[in-house]
Amino acid sequence: MHVALGPRGNDIVLNAKLAHVSAEEAYTSLTTPVFGAGVVYDCPNHMLMQQKKFVKFGMTTEAFRSYVPLIVEEVMQYLETSPNFGKDRMSGAADAMITSPQITIFTASRTLQGPEVRKFFDASFAKLYKDLDNGYMTLFIWRQLTR
Secondary structure, three states: OOOOOHHHHHHHHHOOOOOOOOHHHHHHHHHHHHHOOOOOOOOOHHHHHHHHHHHHHHHOHHHHHHHHHHHHHHHHHHHHHOOOEOOOOOOEOOOHHHHHHHHHHHHHHHHHHOHHHHOOOOHHHHHHHHHHHHHHHHHHHHHHHOO
8 A cells, every 4th residue: 555645645646547556456356256247346447437427426415415304214214113212212222233234224225226225125134235344354354365
């Protein structure tokens, strides 16, 4: 890993040749087992740019502002239906390592993918996502140890 700071550092990064700062080279071996061949960094740059365009419009400031009421609604619904919280939603206890991923999955799917996708998610999906993330981290650590 290299760190480039200040104006000269920015110049090194922002004006570098693709051969010297290739995200594809850095991430392909990590993302391909997770997302599959031909997706994200395991594809030509023009395809990666197309894939990024899908995400671009959902990540604007205006879009994020519109997500706030949806996030509030998802969290309130979670608190109302979770067996770990009391009826007033301000009492009870919950394991943050379980509830946080669940709330994240619910709010992210609702805001970034829409209610059509969100309706298919339940708390068990958060566990599957955690398993996927653990596999991703294991692969990353393995790659670092075998270099």
